[in-house]
Amino acid sequence: MTWDSLALSVLRTALLSALKVESRVVSSARTFAVIYGFCLERVVTALEKRKHPHQLESYSKLTQSHNSSQKRKCPASPPAGTSKQLKLDMSSSKRVSKVNINKAVMKFVVEGLQPFSVVDLQAFKDLIQDLQPNATIMSRPTLRSSIAEATKSMKKKLIAAMSEVEYIATTTDCWTTRRRSFIGITAHWLDPDSLDRHSVALACRQLKGSHTFEVLAAALNDIHAEYQIRDKIVRTTTDNGSNFLKAFRIYGDQDENNNATYTEELSNSGEGDDDEEEIQEEEEVVNYQEVASMLDIGDGFEYHLPKHQRCACHLLNLVSTVDALKANSNEAYKKVSRATFSKCQALWNKSARSALAAETIQDACKLQLIRPNATRWNSMFLAVERLVRIVKEQGEGAIRDVCTSLKIPMLNPTELAFLTEYSAIMSPMAKAIDILQAETNIQMGWLLPTLTQLKAKLDRIKPSLKYSKPLVDAIQLGLKNRFSEILEDPELIAAAILLPKFKTLWTKDETVLKKGLDYINLEMEPLHPLSNLHATSSDDDDFFSSIKSNSQESSKELEGYLGCCADHTSLLKTFPSICKLSIRLNTPLPASAACERLFSTAGLLFSPRRARMDSSNFENQLLLKLNRSFYNFE
Incomplete structure (x- = not known):
């Protein structure tokens, strides 16, 4: 008989005798266990009183032997009246090291654009x-030096990343704030894979x-050399400031003025017809000249700048603002334009200067007005578009x-129609x-x-206009004057053709397409550049046979690319030579807006309360913020 059956029989008999209940009450083991737990003392007392020495002795022996062989550990029951929820013991939690705390603080300061003095605030220390009790927080000088070291580490990773890239483009611009001036530079490249x-x-x-142009050229040259990318930059995009234009005209890759000026000087000297004897006699005379005076001439060799690209967005903004004013030469347009914008300007001024006026506009129009800003692209269009939208949704x-x-002259129907036409004309400009x-x-x-699409949209809009045709004429003339050289640049035409999204579908001008295709055939490397190393007998006979084979391979690859119907970018991977040329031509950006975004973040960092911040500390914190993918704060 097993221990469980014997113990059950003994205790069952004792319980039945003591409690005098029916046998079915304790027929199951679970019911027996409950009753056993509560009535054990009564069972023992009953056994003693009723004198069952043989059963009590058997039960004691069995329980002692079982407890000695198998001991179960049961959790102690909580005291009566206390909660059963366990409490977390923080005394044994993992402590954070000082190094990790410093990294976390530095990440908070950099990515949150916080001042260095935040580590000295008592509230921050308490936090x-x-x-982390008993933690030591770095001081302000330590934070400053840590950010400087982190910037050096970030720059090393950045230089290593750009060293693996063949083509890089940059954008640059100048920014003045808090009585200080800065030059900003951003770099961009396409991953070859x-x-x-x-x-x-x-x-x-x-x-x-x-x-001055020399100051800008020196700054650009130094920064390019610091990152070791001088020979990799294909183009630098800037605005149309005269100092930038002159810097790239003199020190850029074009080298236009030097050769032209030197040729003109030779042609005007009149000494080209001297005979050989006179030249030999003049050669015997040695003239000495100071080197400093020669360097002051500005021959273009002092600095090396890449090819220049004018910001297309800046040019379009000049077309929509400066060139658009030439439409006022038409008296009818000038009359309605000035009357309309004078009333709009009064409305914009009221909404910006008076809180009561702003509340009145919000209640009546369900929208606030947008005030134009001369330094913001598309600001005038957005302001007029908001007025047109209010009239369309809420009515006149x-x-x-x-x-x-607000006691402002009301816009009459003619002026409202003029605003509608103005919005329709400027909408394609803003979209571009x-x-x-x-x-x-x-x-x-x-x-x-x-x-090209912008010019086509303006042509389609013009016939339906009643008041603003002179505006379209002025814009089209501005586009022609400011973009004529860009529209005829074979390199830019080839860049468009080498994008699968466009290929040759973006224009119907065969002359333009021919310029781009000829440039591609001239610049594209052969698909198998090493195939010419294995010369054949025919190659030895024909000295120019390699040119023929390369031209045939390039033309074949270009025809295959243009014949594909797919328009996704991954199509370029199918044509290696096309892909490589496309990367080189499409690495640059058509606008310098990336540098404007850099200045936007810099403005948040260089706040009025931090106007005394050291320029090097400012640059370090800004670069870590913008290049956080090249530095790990963890």
């Missing part, structure tokens, strides 16, 4: 102490003195009520600027198709 664009910030360095009555409440100022999914090849 760290609450999270995924064809994704990568963008980084290279510098936001203080400029001292006048922003909403604008009439606002003008009556938005497309070209992008950074992630934009290449240089988007420039010419965007300009």
